[in-house]
Amino acid sequence: MADLNVKLWRGDDNGGELVDYTIEAQEGEVVLDVVHRIQATQAPDLAVRWNCKAGKCGSCSAEINGKPSLMCMTRTSVFEPGETITITPMKTFPIIRDLVTDVSFNFKMLKKVPALKPKAREADGTYRMFQEDIERGQEFRKCIECFLCQNVCHVIRDHEENKTNYAGPRLFIRYADLEMHPLDTNDRLSLLQDKMGLGMCNITKCCTEVCPEHIHITDNAIIPLKERVVGDRYDPLVWLGKKIFRKSKTKVAVTE
Amino acid sequence: MTDELNEIHSHDVVIIGAGGAGLRAAIEARSLGASVAVVCKSLFGKAHTVMAEGGMAAAMGNVWKEDNWRVHFRDTMRGGKMLNNYRMAELHAKEAPDRVYELEEWGALFDRTKDGLILQRDFGGHKYARLAHVGDRTGLELIRTLQQKATSMDIDVYMECKIVKLLKDSSGAVVGALGFWRNSGEFVLFKGKSFILASGGIGKSWKFTSNSWESTGDGHALAVTAGADLIDMEFVQFHPTGMVWPLSVRGLLVTEGVRGDGGVLRNSLDKRFMFNYIPEMFAAETADTEEEGDRWYEDKSNNRRPPELLPRDEVARSINSEVKAGRGSPHGGVFLDIASRRSPEYIKRRLPSMYHQFKALADVDITATAMEVGPTCHYVMGGVRVDADTAASTVDGLFAAGEVAGGMHGSNRLGGNSLSDLVVFGKRAGEFAAKRALGMTKDVEVDQAEVRLAVEEALAPFNRSQGDNPFKVQQEIQETMQNLVGIIRNQQELEQAHSEIERLKERVKQAGASTTSRRFNSAWHTALDLVSMITVSEAVAKAALLRKESRGGHTREDFPKADPEFGKINHVVRITNGEMSVKPEPLPQMTPELAEIFKDDVK
Ligand SMILES: Cc1cc2nc3c(=O)[nH]c(=O)nc-3n(C[C@H](O)[C@H](O)[C@H](O)COP(=O)(O)OP(=O)(O)OC[C@H]3O[C@@H](n4cnc5c(N)ncnc54)[C@H](O)[C@@H]3O)c2cc1C
Ligand code: SF4
Ligand code: SF4
Ligand code: FES
Numbered sequence: 001m002a003d004l005n006v007k008l009w010r011g012d013d014n015g016g017e018l019v020d021y022t023i024e025a026q027e028g029e030v031v032l033d034v035v036h037r038i039q040a041t042q043a044p045d046l047a048v049r050w051n052c053k054a055g056k057c058g059s060c061s062a063e064i065n066g067k068p069s070l071m072c073m074t075r076t077s078v079f080e081p082g083e084t085i086t087i088t089p090m091k092t093f094p095i096i097r098d099l100v101t102d103v104s105f106n107f108k109m110l111k112k113v114p115a116l117k118p119k120a121r122e123a124d125g126t127y128r129m130f131q132e133d134i135e136r137g138q139e140f141r142k143c144i145e146c147f148l149c150q151n152v153c154h155v156i157r158d159h160e161e162n163k164t165n166y167a168g169p170r171l172f173i174r175y176a177d178l179e180m181h182p183l184d185t186n187d188r189l190s191l192l193q194d195k196m197g198l199g200m201c202n203i204t205k206c207c208t209e210v211c212p213e214h215i216h217i218t219d220n221a222i223i224p225l226k227e228r229v230v231g232d233r234y235d236p237l238v239w240l241g242k243k244i245f246r247k248s249k250t251k252v253a254v255t256e
Numbered sequence: 257m258t259d260e261l262n263e264i265h266s267h268d269v270v271i272i273g274a275g276g277a278g279l280r281a282a283i284e285a286r287s288l289g290a291s292v293a294v295v296c297k298s299l300f301g302k303a304h305t306v307m308a309e310g311g312m313a314a315a316m317g318n319v320w321k322e323d324n325w326r327v328h329f330r331d332t333m334r335g336g337k338m339l340n341n342y343r344m345a346e347l348h349a350k351e352a353p354d355r356v357y358e359l360e361e362w363g364a365l366f367d368r369t370k371d372g373l374i375l376q377r378d379f380g381g382h383k384y385a386r387l388a389h390v391g392d393r394t395g396l397e398l399i400r401t402l403q404q405k406a407t408s409m410d411i412d413v414y415m416e417c418k419i420v421k422l423l424k425d426s427s428g429a430v431v432g433a434l435g436f437w438r439n440s441g442e443f444v445l446f447k448g449k450s451f452i453l454a455s456g457g458i459g460k461s462w463k464f465t466s467n468s469w470e471s472t473g474d475g476h477a478l479a480v481t482a483g484a485d486l487i488d489m490e491f492v493q494f495h496p497t498g499m500v501w502p503l504s505v506r507g508l509l510v511t512e513g514v515r516g517d518g519g520v521l522r523n524s525l526d527k528r529f530m531f532n533y534i535p536e537m538f539a540a541e542t543a544d545t546e547e548e549g550d551r552w553y554e555d556k557s558n559n560r561r562p563p564e565l566l567p568r569d570e571v572a573r574s575i576n577s578e579v580k581a582g583r584g585s586p587h588g589g590v591f592l593d594i595a596s597r598r599s600p601e602y603i604k605r606r607l608p609s610m611y612h613q614f615k616a617l618a619d620v621d622i623t624a625t626a627m628e629v630g631p632t633c634h635y636v637m638g639g640v641r642v643d644a645d646t647a648a649s650t651v652d653g654l655f656a657a658g659e660v661a662g663g664m665h666g667s668n669r670l671g672g673n674s675l676s677d678l679v680v681f682g683k684r685a686g687e688f689a690a691k692r693a694l695g696m697t698k699d700v701e702v703d704q705a706e707v708r709l710a711v712e713e714a715l716a717p718f719n720r721s722q723g724d725n726p727f728k729v730q731q732e733i734q735e736t737m738q739n740l741v742g743i744i745r746n747q748q749e750l751e752q753a754h755s756e757i758e759r760l761k762e763r764v765k766q767a768g769a770s771t772t773s774r775r776f777n778s779a780w781h782t783a784l785d786l787v788s789m790i791t792v793s794e795a796v797a798k799a800a801l802l803r804k805e806s807r808g809g810h811t812r813e814d815f816p817k818a819d820p821e822f823g824k825i826n827h828v829v830r831i832t833n834g835e836m837s838v839k840p841e842p843l844p845q846m847t848p849e850l851a852e853i854f855k856d857d858v859k
Contacts, residue, residue: 012775028502030617040727044770044779049299051770054508054613056396057302073616095777096439107300107415115408116363127360129373136364137392141365141397154778181363 001025006034008046009088012097016185018086025076029084032060033101047098055212056195062099063088068148068210084244090151109167113174114191118183133182140177140221142213143170146183149207149217155200166197169207169217176221179228193229198222258441263444267293268414270433270446270691271513271687272419272475273454275303276395276678277658277685278403280355284686286409290693292337293446294406295414295435297470304456304468304659305678308395309511309609311377311387312350312675318373320384320556325349327383330853332673334537335381335567336666336821337490342846343644344664348673348680354498355679356388364401378516381567381670383514383541384556392511392609398675417444420475420784421710422451422482422654423702429652430482431700432458432700438781441774442532443711444467447700450694452647452685453479453640453656458492460785461635462736463731464507472785473792475660479640480791480836484649486829487662487791487841489638490799491809492837493669494743496521496571498632500589505617509633510592510610512671514627515564517606518553519594521575523583529590530563533574537857538566569668569808572631574591576743579630589630595623628763631743633675638799641828647685654694657685663826667808717783723768725773725780733760733789741797746813750801757794764790791836798838799827 004025007018031052039046051057053072060071065079065086079085093101096156122128149169155164167175175192179183192198201222208217215221269285271278272659274296281816286292296303315328329349333340360374366388367375377386378613391395406413416438423432455475459467480486496512514643515521523529534542542563543549549562564571567587575590585591594603600623604611614620614627639647639662647655658678665673717723740753764786818851825840 026504027533028618029504033504040725040731044725044727044782045773045777047776047778051298051302051304051470052307053468053505054307054609055616056393056609057306057468059299059302077617097773100439100776102439103299110404111407113404113407115404118361118363121361126357126373129365129368130372131368137365141400142393143388144396146307151810178363181365183361183363 001027004034004076005082005084006038007084007086008035008038008098010046011095011097013095016095029076030072031064031074031076031087034076035071035087040062047100049100056144058144061090061146061148061151063090068151069210070148075211090147092151092157093147103147105163106150106168106170109171110174113171113178114186114188115188116126116178116184119185129182132234136180136220137177137182137249139215140173142215143208144213145170146212148210148212152206152210154204154206155197162197162200165195166200167213167215169201169222171196172198172201172225173215173217173221177223178226189229191223198225198229260715261443261445261707263442264447265293265412265414265444266293266447268448268451269293269452270448270690271297271452271454272433272478273303273456273658273660274300274415275305275454275456275658276398276402276454276675276718277682278303278454279399279406280679281454281657281689282406282684282687283402283409284683285690286411288687288690288694290690291758292411293414293448295413295417295419295433295446297418297438298416300413300415303399303401303484304470305395305399306377307468308398308675309392309509310379310513310516311389311394311557311672312352312356312358312398313379313386313670313672314354314388314676315349315389316356316376318369319376323384323386326853328352329387329850331382332670333666333854333855335670336668337818338666339807339843341644341663341844342668343844344681344852345613346850347644347684348664348677351680355676355683359398359401361678362401362405364397366397374828377513379512379671380515380563380565380571382672387516387672389513389836391605392513392607394675414496418781418784419468419478420714423706424482424501424651425701425703427652428483429497431655432702434707437778438699438712441777441780443714445700445702445707449653449696449700450689451654452689453654453660454658454682455660455686457659458636459633461732461737461789461793462496462742465633466495466507466509467633472788474785474788475656476639476786476795477791479554479649479651479656479660480795480829482651482654483831484651484654485641486640487641487826488667488799488826489636489662489795489829490803492632492633492796493568493635494572495634495638496568496575496631496646497592499618500585500628500630501587502618508613508617509632509634509800510627510629511607512568512595514592514610517594518597519564519592520562521564521571522591522593522596523578523644524581524585528564529575529578529583530566530571533570533577534563534566535570538570542566542827560673567668567670568697569811572743573811575629575631585628587628591626591629591711593626593628596626612654614749635659635669637663637667637669638796645684647681648688655685655689657681667810672705689775694754714784717767717769717780718772720766722766723783724763724766725770726767726779726786729760729763729767730782730789731784732763733793736760737793737796739794741800744811745800747801750797753797754801757790757797761790794836795829799829799838802827802838802840
């Protein structure tokens with residue numbers, strides 16, 4: 001088969017550049033395979049993360065021809081013959097080396113999420129939940145933490161300073177997962193609005209567009225959360241009237 | 257200590273691995289009041305466990321009231337061809353349901369029955385539908401639930417850090433683990449009172465594998481190098497259904513759930529060939545006509561299970577034979593067909609990630625056409641020899657749980673029994689490691705000279721500026737194990753493997769770091785992984801040569817039958833004075849009450 005022309009960003013926090021590689025194309029490959037073959041034959045020290053090679057672990061996020069994607073789920077056949085494939089690290093996070101970025105921001109934010117506080121079991125010792133009660137939660141829990149949505153969200157992509165007071169779409173999903181969880185009795189709405197920057201999201205939907213798990217981040221998580229915050233603060237009748245699954249909840253103190 | 261070491265952390269319990277086993281151990285140890293460190297090579301939440309698909313086995317009886325721990329215990333022992341550590345299999349069968357319910361309480365959203373209980377699905381070798389699951393992404397649910405629980409508990413997670421050496425004190429107890437940060441290349445020492453290995457498997461040493469880059473057998477190698485025993489290392493599970501095409505995804509797993517939900521295997525003559533391969537041991541409980549097999553999905557009381565759902569070793573060997581006999585698919589596998597048997601809606605709902613995986617990576621719509629599949633290296637039954645109740649290894653202060661521990665699955669693991677194993681024995685390891693640590697009054701001392709030596713060894717690849725490409729050496733190990741210590745083995749090839757391994761040991765010593773930068777240097781990381789890979793490969797090859805019979809995940813062309821004498825022993829691998837040896841030891845005998853469960857079985 002013909003050769004592929006690949007440009008890879010190489011460098012570290014002191015700077016770097018796009019480096020050209022030429023490698024023979026092979027049938028049925030994904031971009032991660034090409035990167036691995038470059039690593040194995042031409043650049044053994046190349047830094048790249050991966051684990052599952054099947055879109056299940058969310059390790060191999062990068063920007064391919066400018067588009068935030070999983071390298072393991074992007075087939076090389078989608079490029080025109082002769083088209084150069086340019087692979088750069090996610091832009092929103094600090095560079096460690098080559099395609100590897102420092103994504104610790106996300107883990108710090110996840111640590112601040114108040115945990116699930118389950119209600120008591122039924123008299124027979126079980127929890128009864130019906131498939132229709134958990135379908136929405138299951139959608140959120142498909143998240144593979146690739147952080148591509150965090151990467152494209154302009155609130156942090158263009159404004160480094162917001163990283164202290166904005167949790168980002170992945171985190172909003174996590175909050176929605178808990179808020180709509182049939183067993184949970186915590187209330188995190190004030191925290192979300194006051195410390196996690198829910199109000200700063202202006203529903204551009206860029207996050208939803210890049211999600212490899214096709215989670216409806218804005219429609220199913222962010223907008224319902226925003227509605228709940230509004231309802232909770234200003235007009236209890238609004239949310240009582242809404243057909244949202246809700247239980248009585250204890251409020252969580254707003255702490256760091 | 258040494259100029260190279262500027263960072264030391266002290267904890268009661270240090271856990272190496274953040275998959276299901278490591279996280280469950282961490283939660284337990286922390287809840288008992290121990291200070292806990294979890295160290296892992298990848299980012300938090302990316303361990304191999306995240307890839308598990310089909311489900312976790314537990315006799316909860318939500319779908320079939322007839323199910324109970326005795327039936328699960330019997331299935332597990334028979335699946336392992338009776339070589340399992342009976343006590344582990346017993347504890348596992350008894351405790352798995354509680355471990356599942358606890359995950360539910362921590363937030364896991366398993367698929368539900370019509371009554372609102374946890375739904376259970378069919379899998380090979382399990383008499384009843386027994387696997388709690390979330391579609392075909394159960395591992396993600398398991399790891400996320402445990403990760404979220406651990407995150408809320410004040411457990412210290414040290415991610416992207418590779419442990420390269422366990423350090424012992426003068427009494428022979430493990431007191432330290434030396435590692436380096438992958439990001440910076442700086443060294444870090446973890447001092448602790450108890451250590452738990454939860455480092456997963458060894459599958460990266462084979463060419464076609466469902467395992468990730470992490471599965472280089474580090475934990476197995478750390479343990480045996482520190483003087484601990486390994487057992488059953490000859491038993492490696494080849495999962496019958498891996499993808500075979502395109503080449504770049506060869507080995508990627510196709511969940512057994514496809515067969516559990518109605519999929520069948522066919523050869524190029526369109527025949528359901530598994531009916532020709534029903535072994536005597538399972539004949540009484542396996543359907544002998546397609547009609548009976550098909551009826552079983554709806555009516556389990558009056559029909560026997562289809563042979564596609566025999567234990568994995570049987571199915572993998574059968575596929576291998578069909579391909580060898582020239583009845584394979586175009587790319588050297590066989591056909592796995594669910595398209596002609598279930599509706600597209602059903603398939604998409606039950607197997608969403610399989611649908612997506614084939615569509616995106618192979619341009620195959622599994623609701624319309626059959627998949628091409630073949631065996632792929634998947635799981636190691638062998639591992640660190642542990643005490644069944646406490647998960648303690650044979651070295652003081654060192655515990656092991658999850659895939660890195662041996663014994664539980666005997667010669668062959670049933671699908672779904674790993675995820676439950678992780679939480680059952682993860683919990684036990686956490687409990688006993690914490691108790692040991694909290695009962696100790698003295699602080700531990702780590703020998704500085706040993707630390708210095710370990711650092712030097714780890715930096716050696718930087719001294720080989722003209723060194724070999726580690727990826728090349730890795731490939732040679734994979735070819736050797738695939739071709740000579742694969743699914744079907746024989747004396748001659750195993751002997752050849754031994755000389756290859758001796759040669760490769762020298763190659764491993766020549767692998768270089770490629771550049772001088774220590775920052776996320778993949779060549780350096782891989783060069784160090786090779787040390788584990790070659791150690792583990794040697795253990796597997798040595799044990800395989802000595803077991804002159806076929807049983808479970810060890811098939812010898814030259815000894816095609818199971819031999820009752822070998823059924824009485826485990827192989828124990830040990831390193832003494834730098835030499836690896838393998839010795840047979842008698843299998844622990846089960847109590848008469850447990851033996852009663854098998855009294856009517858055909859051997
Ligand atoms: C594709 C696939 C599907 C599967 N499906 C199922 C299923 O449906 N049901 C089932 O029961 N089983 C299934 N299995 C098997 C099961 O997933 C694994 O056996 C299990 O997840 C192993 O878990 P663990 O906790 O032992 O280790 P892992 O999840 O493998 O985690 C190992 C951890 O150890 C860390 N580690 C390793 N070495 C070092 C080191 N040197 N220093 C620091 N950290 C280290 C790693 O970073 C990682 O965090 C599947 C396996 C695969 C590959
Ligand atoms: S919709 Fe909100 S969270 Fe999503 S990218 Fe836009 S601003 Fe960010
Ligand atoms: S929500 Fe989607 S894009 Fe965001 S981290 Fe999860 S899987 Fe990735
Ligand atoms: S490697 Fe796991 S998502 Fe790409």
